[in-house]
Amino acid sequence: MIELRNVYKYFDDTVAVDDVSLSVPKGKFCALVGTSGCGKSTTLRMINRLLAHSEGEILLDEQAISDYDPVLLRRRIGYVIQNTGLFPHWNVARNIGLVPRLLKWPASQVRQRVEELMQLLGLPVGEFANKYPHQLSGGQAQRVGVARALAADPDILLMDEPFGALDPITREKLQEMLMQLQARLHKTIVFVTHDMDEALRLADHLVVMRAGKVIQQGTPLSLLQKPADAFVDSLLGGLERGLKQASLTRVKDHMAPLGPTLPAQSRIPARYTLRQALSMMLRDHSERLTVVDQHDMPVGELSLRKLVKEAHSSEQGSSRES
Amino acid sequence: MPLKDALPTQGRFSQWRPNWVILTLGLAMLAAVWGLPTVSVAANRIVSGTGYPVWQALSWGGGALASLIILAMMVLASHPERTRLSYVAQFAAMVLLLLLMPFGLMAASHWLVDASQPQARLGIGPAYWVVMFLALLGLIELRLRLSLARGWMALLLIGIGAVWLGCAALWLDSLALVQEFQVREAQFYQAIRQHLALVTIAVSVSIVLGMGIALLMRRFYRLQRGGFALLNFFQTVPSLALFGLLLAPLAWLSANVPFAAQLGIKGIGWTPALIALIIYSLLPIVRNTYVALEAVSPDVLDAATGMGMRTSQRFWQVRVPLALPILLEGVRITMVQAIGLTAVAALIGAGGLGAFIFQGLGQAAMDMVLLGALPILVMALAADAGIGALAAQLRRGAAYD
Numbered sequence: 022m023i024e025l026r027n028v029y030k031y032f033d034d035t036v037a038v039d040d041v042s043l044s045v046p047k048g049k050f051c052a053l054v055g056t057s058g059c060g061k062s063t064t065l066r067m068i069n070r071l072l073a074h075s076e077g078e079i080l081l082d083e084q085a086i087s088d089y090d091p092v093l094l095r096r097r098i099g100y101v102i103q104n105t106g107l108f109p110h111w112n113v114a115r116n117i118g119l120v121p122r123l124l125k126w127p128a129s130q131v132r133q134r135v136e137e138l139m140q141l142l143g144l145p146v147g148e149f150a151n152k153y154p155h156q157l158s159g160g161q162a163q164r165v166g167v168a169r170a171l172a173a174d175p176d177i178l179l180m181d182e183p184f185g186a187l188d189p190i191t192r193e194k195l196q197e198m199l200m201q202l203q204a205r206l207h208k209t210i211v212f213v214t215h216d217m218d219e220a221l222r223l224a225d226h227l228v229v230m231r232a233g234k235v236i237q238q239g240t241p242l243s244l245l246q247k248p249a250d251a252f253v254d255s256l257l258g259g260l261e262r263g264l265k266q267a268s269l270t271r272v273k274d275h276m277a278p279l280g281p282t283l284p285a286q287s288r289i290p291a292r293y294t295l296r297q298a299l300s301m302m303l304r305d306h307s308e309r310l311t312v313v314d315q316h317d318m319p320v321g322e323l324s325l326r327k328l329v330k331e332a333h334s335s336e337q338g339s340s341r342e343s
Numbered sequence: 344m345p346l347k348d349a350l351p352t353q354g355r356f357s358q359w360r361p362n363w364v365i366l367t368l369g370l371a372m373l374a375a376v377w378g379l380p381t382v383s384v385a386a387n388r389i390v391s392g393t394g395y396p397v398w399q400a401l402s403w404g405g406g407a408l409a410s411l412i413i414l415a416m417m418v419l420a421s422h423p424e425r426t427r428l429s430y431v432a433q434f435a436a437m438v439l440l441l442l443l444m445p446f447g448l449m450a451a452s453h454w455l456v457d458a459s460q461p462q463a464r465l466g467i468g469p470a471y472w473v474v475m476f477l478a479l480l481g482l483i484e485l486r487l488r489l490s491l492a493r494g495w496m497a498l499l500l501i502g503i504g505a506v507w508l509g510c511a512a513l514w515l516d517s518l519a520l521v522q523e524f525q526v527r528e529a530q531f532y533q534a535i536r537q538h539l540a541l542v543t544i545a546v547s548v549s550i551v552l553g554m555g556i557a558l559l560m561r562r563f564y565r566l567q568r569g570g571f572a573l574l575n576f577f578q579t580v581p582s583l584a585l586f587g588l589l590l591a592p593l594a595w596l597s598a599n600v601p602f603a604a605q606l607g608i609k610g611i612g613w614t615p616a617l618i619a620l621i622i623y624s625l626l627p628i629v630r631n632t633y634v635a636l637e638a639v640s641p642d643v644l645d646a647a648t649g650m651g652m653r654t655s656q657r658f659w660q661v662r663v664p665l666a667l668p669i670l671l672e673g674v675r676i677t678m679v680q681a682i683g684l685t686a687v688a689a690l691i692g693a694g695g696l697g698a699f700i701f702q703g704l705g706q707a708a709m710d711m712v713l714l715g716a717l718p719i720l721v722m723a724l725a726a727d728a729g730i731g732a733l734a735a736q737l738r739r740g741a742a743y744d
Contacts, residue, residue: 069649071645071648071649092651092652092653093651094651095648095649095650095651096650096651097651100646100649100650102642102645102646102649103642104640104642105642105646106640106642106643106645106646106647106649107643107646108643108646108647108661108665109640109643109665110664110665119650119652120650120651123650123651123652123656169650170650179649
């Protein structure tokens, strides 16, 4: 559990972070989004005391972070940065084992943990353990970066634009990997990004910042449904908002039972998103799709007409997923 | 990068693409062999020698053999098929040439030096120096082509040097260089010891001092400007002038402080030499240490702090190891510079190999100058290669990009 209460940060005369309050419950994924220079990275770096906050309170498990020794505090918090910050003179295994070694774990335990993490992140031990960072691709290097952050099994993970320097395909793969990890490990994550799609995809809780202030925070769906102002709206993609919302919704949540009419030609698996369904309707010139389960058996149908009506009604109600 | 990669590639079979480097070197070698005096012979140490062309020094057969080796190399170099085997053969030709050269001197000594005149001496002529230099250039070019490790190259050169030394010691009594050496054998080893001692002490002291200064500069930002300005200033003072400047204060110290006199501090001799050497050595050490420590990527340092390393852990486990290759560069530059400068220190009575150089210059005995200069050259090259190899080894683990 991370809590920021009325936190300010001044650099000389300028206000970098201006009265930010937010709380990330245990096991939740919080994304700080905004244009560059909006104070999102500064906010993140105050949590592990790489920067001292000027005013307000930052609490970790209800205890002020100023009560901790900063070094010991950082060893309890995983930290991932954009350019990986891997030590170029250490091989992969040694890089990953950094924090356990700082915590004076026995060598055998460190090795075991390193191998476990390499497997978890899809880095075959035999192939990668002895490689040096410059021998890795960008995606592999950042996997090592994430493994290093997870090494001492911290409850909290701070990620500062971790995938910002990667090409779109690698980025998507690593986002996928992070989602799977989070589904298993349930870390409390604060994730800084300027990529709204990435934030929408990963986060349980979105915090939009501008000029050091929090403009709006809430679940991705609630922000998509009701952006607080034109800035948030444009960040969320303006006209594309509807599609983004659809990409957060699963087909199975909107399908109707199979009707008496003939099933539609086009088939879509139930786990796909509404956005993919819409795309398929446009592609196949079809207002209706047959929804199938993982065995390709029809389980329901999706109709454009119904979707439009539902979207209209859910706009008035609260979101059904949070 | 080998030259061939820098040139635009054309059709595989259509163009004639010889290795121009080797061809040019070969042509220059042939010109030197036939155009320059190969050896010189003097009746004694004082008179200047008469030069002899290759056909008189090594006979027509010797000249032809040398030319044949060079020509064989050039033919291989101009062949369009660039196989590894061809490069190996060219490499072998160069090595063979370098190995045969001392035997040529033996032949010249046999034919040209009158055995009944013990004073008569054989000098190594310009053709020899030029061919040796060009052959070394050729070896460097071929080493790159063959991507031969530095270590093997160093071993090979040491081997060639040993053959030369062996020939000189065993069969080349008439060689002027050998005669100069034989007269001053004890002095020579003494001079090498002094030279090495001065260099080692000066460089070690400046490493300790220089790194300390660099660390202080990082902590106290104001020190940095003034410090670098001062060190830069010293670097521009000519070495002889610096020795002169030190003379008066050290003489005064020696005369007025008994303890200093007991230590052997004097206006001339090793004290001013050592002080001057240290002052000159400081700039490269301080600058490289400072730059090396500052050049460590901020991301890496940020990660180190963020992962929970203490300041000292971050310094010793991250900053210093990453700075080490650049830092060693500083030591390398300093070492080579100090080896050269110590020669000048002989002028104020500090001893070392420089003594031979200045005595030889005074007596117009060029072979004595060589007796001092050649070991200095070898030392400088060895220091350069040795520390360079160490730095390369350190870099290998991690490409610091």
